[in-house]
Amino acid sequence: MKYFHFSFLMWTLVLTFFQYCLFSGSYRASAADTLAPTQFIRNGSTLVSSGQTFELGFFSPGESNKYYLGIWYKRLPDTVVWVGNRENPVIDSHAFLNISSTGNLFIFDGQNTTIWSTNSSRSAKNPIAQLLDSGNFVVKDEDTYEDTESYLWESFDFPSDTQLAGMKIGRNFKTGINRYLTARKGVNDLSPGDFTFGLGNDSLQFVVREGTKKRLRIGPWNGIKYSGRPSQIIPIFNQVSVYNAEEAYNRFEVTDKSIISRLTVNESGLVQRLVLYENTSEWTVMFTLQNDLCDDYAHCGPNGICKINQLPICECLEGFVPRLERMWQVLNWTGGCVRRTPLDCQERGGFLKIKNVKLPDLLQFKLDERMNLKDCRVECLKNCSCTAYANLNYNGSGCLMWFGNLIDIREYIEEQSEQGIYIRVPASEIRTGDSIWKSRRIVIIVASSMLFGLLALVLMCWYMIRKCRRKIKESQANKEDLELPLFDFVTIASATNNFSDSNKIGTGGFGLVYKGELFKGQEIAVKRLSRNSQQGVEQFMNEVAMISKLQHRNLVRLLGCCIKRDERMLIYEFMSNRSLNYFIFDETRRKLLTWPKRFEIIMGISRGLLYLHQDSRLRIIHRDLKASNVLLDNELNPKISDFGIAKMFGGDQVEAKTNRVIGTYGYMSPEYAIDGKFSVKSDVFSLGVLLLEIMSGKKNRGFNHPDHYHNLLGHAWLLWNDEKALELMDRCLEDSCVEAQVVRCIQVGLLCVQKHGEDRPTMSYVVRMLDNEEITSTLPPPKEPGFYVERSSADTSAVGLHMEPSTENAVTLTLEEGR
Structure with missing residues (x-):
């Protein structure tokens, strides 16, 4: 009996010690990068990769009461790159992670119920789980030589919404594993959403799907690039695509160790490449796969x-x-x-x-x-x-x-x-094509004969032209007429740290934009023409000709240019607060723009546009007024930028027409988008769209509402007709707004976006309406907006020219960060 009592006492002590280890967390992996069967991870304890890059543990997103096992960047805990139990979160804080003696991972809740587990077909004698510095969480045999083939299980085979460097997206035909990204449902709801990104059923193409419906497709890899995608040489990346009997996948490697990158698919279905530069804490969007219609x-x-x-x-x-x-x-x-x-x-x-x-x-x-x-x-x-x-x-x-x-x-x-x-x-189509080609050949022969006749005259002038070539080249910047300061190339290269990636703040069809600092401490933005740009020279000349002659507090100031051989650069004042869209479309930063500040921005933009249309020496039609082309200085004063596609009107000219429509859908007036006609009233339409976006904090392009299929213009029009205009206002303005002023701005915005140009006010009248409270009672009622129907209930396809392909792909420049 004494022996029985002694044995019972010993077992009690052992079980008590085990329970103490299990639930107090005193015997767990919290500083190491490995987890053994005798250890566990529970809420509050973590694994940290050996290089201190990634951390694994339990977390609860936002104000949610659900707990997930996840991996995040150690210095950026809000950036979660992998979630294990996203389909089955734990609803209490007593969950813990353990690895079994056979090498399977288990998540238990407070009642020891299995919430999530792995299912490896192989087992190990001495299994351990390890968080690698690549962000991969692997299970392996501790006694096995370190190689990927020996892994029993790895998180890289089961991605969430993020692809990290070294992670494969694609199929392994031997194991049957299909690795693809799945968006989360919402910011705080990490369960799988509707959008996925991965290889199609053919295993040759990458596809973005919403449920089973394809939304975007990337053509097959041709050995150099994906079919139909522009070739992008990005020095900091190596793209690897493999298609053979065993595997079909894509992965990337980052060659610059000072940069972190990831590819994500967000809850809206956008697939984006994000980069994080050294000593910064904010991700930058390098590119988005979905660029245009x-x-x-x-x-x-x-x-x-x-x-x-x-x-x-x-x-x-x-x-x-x-x-x-x-x-x-x-x-x-x-x-x-x-x-x-x-x-x-x-x-x-x-x-x-x-x-x-x-x-x-x-x-x-x-x-x-x-x-x-x-x-x-x-x-x-x-x-x-x-x-x-x-x-x-x-x-x-x-x-x-x-x-x-x-x-x-x-x-x-x-x-x-x-x-x-x-x-x-059919053969008939081929013959038609041959007939057309023969006709073209005749035209070419005739034209060649005429050109030959002019050759003698050209040769006579050649000697004189040769002497003047250098002067002609320098005059491309209109130096003698514009009196624009010329900067030395060495000075600009030194100011931008030799155009280093860390100084890059924007990109576009023109080229790249860099932040620089002159020797006197003056900060500048340098817009550098890409040598491969097909339209950059034209834009360069246009911007020099336009903005160098303009002086207004609400226009970005051009400080000078730099020309050396095939180099073309524009030097601007640096705008520390980036662009307007950086604030008004962001859930957090929009709160910094109270109503008084937004009204100041509205007035500043309007006065800048009035100066272009009426008060400057030249009448300028901007043609691409939008939120990203309104930059903000250190006091949040607005300055209109990007005159690459602006047009100059002379004398009594009021309208022009072009066969090449360039701009941004969502801001373009109907007569310009459809017929190529532009005038001061085209800019007024763009201003109206911008006003309604500033009021609401919503983008005109892609605006969605559960009760109708109109865009932002149509939504504002419906609210105005129902005498509910104030419902358009951004909710964060409720404590700072002046209601009568808000309503007046909405009415002016609707007047500006009326379908017919003759119904829209001039800029002088716009400024009067905005700045004069007494004029409110005499304002005319707005008519139907142009391009306000966005989608039909039967189909989500576009109806009308209301979407917004970025003019980055044409000639204008949209900054990523501001300048």
Whole structure:
């Protein structure tokens, strides 16, 4: 009996000690990077990778009472890169993580109920879990040599919404693992959302899906880049894409150790590359995959091609016509195109080549990696159902053949490439093409003869031109007329730390923008023309000609330029508070702009635009007024920037027309977007959109409301007609607003965005209406806005030109950070 009591006492002491270790956390992994079967992680304790980069533990997002196992950057705890139990969060704070003796991970709640676990088919003698400095959480045998093949399980095989450096996105055909990103449902709801990003069923293309519906597609890898994507040489990255019998995946590596990068898909479905520079704590968006309407999947329907640099942006492929002509007339292209002349299998027919396009979706296709292009053509002709063929690889190898409709083709003009797609057409279409080519040859011959006649005259002038070439080149900056200061290249290079990445603050179609500091301590912004820019020289000259002659407190100040050989740079005053959209569209920063400050910004923008239209020596039409082109100085005073596509009016000129519409959808007036007509009233329309965005804190483009399918303009119009205009106001302004002033600004904004230009006020009247309280009672009622219908209830496809492809891809510059 004494022995029994002694044994019972010993077991009690052992169990008490074990429970103490289990629930007090005194025996746990909190400073190390590994977890053994005798250890556990519970709320309040963590693993930290050996290089102090990543941390693993339990956390609760925001004000949520749910707990998740996650991995985050140790110095940036709000940036969570992986979540284990996102589908089954713990609802109490007593959860803990443990690894079993066979090597499986388990999350238990306070009642020891299994909440989440891994299911490895292999086991280990001495299993441990380790958080690596790459952010990968792995399970392995402690006695096994360190290599990825020995991992029993790893978090990199089960991504959340983030791809880290070294992580593969794609398929392993041997193990059956499919790695893809899944967005969260909301900021504080980490459960899987509707949007995913990963390889398509063909294992060749990457796709963004909303549920089962495709929203964006990236064409197959051709050995250099993804089909249809502009080539982007980013020195700090190495992209690796693999397609073989065992695996198909993409991963990236960061070559610059001072930079951290990740790829994410957010709750709205946007796939973004984010970077974090050394000694900073704020992520910068390097690029977003969704850039414009042509990136929307199948935007132009079957057998249509999307061309973002023309209006309308959709047209049928050669040999095809709209299937529903009436729908195309109202800019609804979802019906696509059909053949003008049906294919006749008895005729041989032929192919028309289209270059610089994204290859069609691989819905019905055949791939033969052994074939060359010539054999591919022969094989396609043998099959009556074959509608197109192309090389898979840039070096000419690999044969892709399509059967059925050709879907989701878009044009790219940023670069020239011989690789293209060959569309099958009847023999009659080929003859038509030959006839056109013969006519063109005749025109070319005649034109060449005329040019030859002028050659003698050109040669006579050559000697004089040679003497003057240097002077002509220098005069490109209008030095003698504009009296614009010229900066030395060495001075600018020194001011920007030799144009280092750490000084980069923006990018666009023109090139890059750098922050610099002159030897006297003056901060500057340097806009450097990219040598590969097709439109940069024109924009450079236009901006020099425009802004150097303008002086107003609400226009950004051009300090000078720098010209050396093929270098072209513009030097501006530095704007420390970035751009207006950096504040008004951000949930936190928008609160810094109280109503009095927003009203000051509205008045400043209006006075700056009035100066351009009426008070300057030249009448200037800006053509791209938007939130990102309004910069803020250190006192949040607004300054209109970016005159790259501005136009100068002379004398009594009131309107002009262009065949090349460049600007930003969402801000463009109807007459400019559709007919290419622009005037001072075009800028007034853009100002009206901007006013309503400042009022509401919402973007016109992509605005959504549960009760209707209008954009922001339509929403404001509905509220105004229902006498509920104040409901448009940003809620964070409730404590600081002057209601009568807010209503007046909304009314002025609606007057500015009226459909017809003649109904819109002039800028002088706009300033009077905004600045004069007594005029409120005499203001006219606004009429219907232009471009206010955004989506139909039956389809989320665009109706009308209301979306906003960024002019970064044209000629204007949108800053990432401000200048």
